[in-house]
Amino acid sequence: MEFDDFYRDTARRLARYAYGLTGDPGEAQDLVQEAYARAWQRWRRVSAYEDPEAWLRLVVNRLSADRWRRIFVRRARAEAEPPPAPVDPPSENLVLLVRAMRELPDAQRRALALHYLLDRSIAEIAVETGAAQGTVKSWLSRGRSALAAALGDTIVPEGARRAR
Structure with a gap:
């Protein structure tokens, strides 16, 4: 199977899946784009898998989990810092x-x-x-x-x- 055909056949499903994981259409699109970029780089190997689409879903899962992990780390770091000093209003x-x-x-x-x-x-x-x-x-x-x-x-x- 050619990569272009694979992309056309799976892109909508993978985008729906990523949207279900993130709840954010922009973030879902970014995850899907990154997953396909990784698949393109390894296409010889990925195309030989029994279910290449499952591999893509796994990549999206991991990217999504990394995203949530980064959000929680940032939030924890922000909560640990003191609030910023108040800023005077403009004159x-x-x-x-x-x-x-x-x-x-x-x-x-x-x-x-x-x-x-x-x-x-x-x-x-x-x-x-x-x-x-x-x-x-x-x-x-x-x-x-x-x-x-x-x-x-x-x-x-x-x-x-x-x-x-």
Whole structure:
């Protein structure tokens, strides 16, 4: 029997079987793919077995058991560790800035993020975006102007409280 024929004849059954073991269609698909990859690597030997499909099911069983074992080990390790320290909420200024950035056109938002958050030069941004340097300068200028207009006097100096 050829591997292609074997695959066509058994793939749906094995996928149902793996789904029954995992309860997760994505995980089942990964297990089946790995089982067939292993069968393909050993096809001369596997094809000589009395029931090659049983060999595949055995591989899926073992892969599934390994998956559950890894999940339990990770869970036990996570339970043994202390909880992470609480994280301060974002500042009011950050929330306002993110809201204003969302209103910008994609090109301006990307240019501002590359320039101010990743310290990319205008030339580097031009290369990454495939735009001319003059276009990048325009994006940055228009983006800063749009942010200034959107934020106006809403930015609160650090340590100061806004009157409500």
